[in-house]
Amino acid sequence: MLKLYTFHNSICTQKVFITLAEKQIEYVTHNVNLFTNEQFSPEYLKINPKGVVPALDHDGRIVTESTLICEYLDDMFPERRLVPADPFQRARMRLWSKAVDENLFEATRELSFSAMFRDRMKSMTPEQREGRFRNVGDPIKRARLESAYAEGVESPYVYQGIAAFETAFSKMEKDLQSSPWLLGSEMSLADVNLMPFVARIAYLDLLDIWIANRPATQSWWASVQKLPTFKASVPDKLEAADFAAMATSGDKIKDRVAALRDQYVAQCAAI
Numbered sequence: 494m495l496k497l498y499t500f501h502n503s504i505c506t507q508k509v510f511i512t513l514a515e516k517q518i519e520y521v522t523h524n525v526n527l528f529t530n531e532q533f534s535p536e537y538l539k540i541n542p543k544g545v546v547p548a549l550d551h552d553g554r555i556v557t558e559s560t561l562i563c564e565y566l567d568d569m570f571p572e573r574r575l576v577p578a579d580p581f582q583r584a585r586m587r588l589w590s591k592a593v594d595e596n597l598f599e600a601t602r603e604l605s606f607s608a609m610f611r612d613r614m615k616s617m618t619p620e621q622r623e624g625r626f627r628n629v630g631d632p633i634k635r636a637r638l639e640s641a642y643a644e645g646v647e648s649p650y651v652y653q654g655i656a657a658f659e660t661a662f663s664k665m666e667k668d669l670q671s672s673p674w675l676l677g678s679e680m681s682l683a684d685v686n687l688m689p690f691v692a693r694i695a696y697l698d699l700l701d702i703w704i705a706n707r708p709a710t711q712s713w714w715a716s717v718q719k720l721p722t723f724k725a726s727v728p729d730k731l732e733a734a735d736f737a738a739m740a741t742s743g744d745k746i747k748d749r750v751a752a753l754r755d756q757y758v759a760q761c762a763a764i
C-alpha cells in the first residue's frame with residue numbers, strides 16, 4: 494500500500510500528487526498539519542527526520558524528498574513513463590529538478606512567506622514565534638525565515654528568489670521555443686516538477702512580472718492549466734479562501750517585486 498504524508502497547500506507535495514494522478518496510482522493520504530507544527534511531532538520525525546512533507550510509505554519503506562519520490566514512482570510504476578529513456582534527456586530533466594530543489598523551492602518559499610505567512614506570524618505571541626523558529630533545526634533555513642520575517646520583501650533572500658525565477662523563466666522560454674513541453678513533445682517530470690511552483694507564483698498574482706513578454710512560457714502555463722491531472726492535484730485541492738489569501742497578499746508586494754526584478758535584469762545587462 495502507498496501512503497503519502499501530505500499537507501493540502503504544500504508545493505512539494507503537489508508534484509507528487511500530479512505524478513500519482515498521471516500514473517493513475519491508488520494511494521491513501523495522511524494529513525500533517527503544518528500550521529499546528531505536526532511536522533515536528535516525535536511520530537512524524539521518525540518518518541521524515543527533516544520535519545517536512547511529503548513522505549511516501551510504500552509497504553513500510555519510507556521515501557522522502559519530493560523529487561526522489563516522483564522518480565521512485567516512475568521506477569516502480571513504469572506504465573506511463575515521466576522519466577525519459579534517453580540518457581541525455583534524462584540529464585536535461587534532472588537539471589530542471591536541480592533548479593527546483595536548489596533554487597526555486599526556496600525562492601517560492603521566501604516569496605510566499607514574505608507575502609503571506611509573515612502576517613500570520615506577526616499575529617503570534619513572541620514566545621510562539623520564537624518556538625516556531627526554534628523548531629527549524631537547519632540553521633540556514635532558520636536564518637532565511639528569520640530574515641524574511643524581519644525584512645519582508647527587502648530580505649536579501651527574497652531578492653535571490655526573484656533572481657532565481659528570472660533565470661528559470663529565461664531558460665524555460667528558450668527550451669520551449671520549438672516544443673510544447675520542456676524536453677520536447679512529451680510531458681516529463683521536468684514539467685511536473687515546475688508546475689506547482691509556477692502555479693504558486695500565479696496564485697500570488699506575481700507571474701506576469703516574469704512571463705508577460707515570454708509567449709512560449711505563457712503557452713506552457715495555459716497547457717498546464719488545462720491538464721486534468723494538474724487541475725485535480727493543485728487548484729481543486731485548494732479552497733476559495735486559499736486563493737483569496739494568496740492573491741490579496743501577493744498584490745501587497747507586487748510593485749516592489751516587479752521593481753526588484755527590473756533591478757536584477759538591469760544589473761545582468763550591465764555585466
Ligand SMILES: N[C@@H](CCC(=O)N[C@@H](CS)C(=O)NCC(=O)O)C(=O)O
Nearest residue numbers: 503504505527545546547558559560
Ligand atoms: N526538499 C524537500 C522540501 C520539503 C519541504 O520543505 N516541504 C515543506 C512544504 S512544501 C514543509 O513541509 N515545510 C514545513 C516546515 O518547514 O516546517 C522536498 O522536496 O520534499
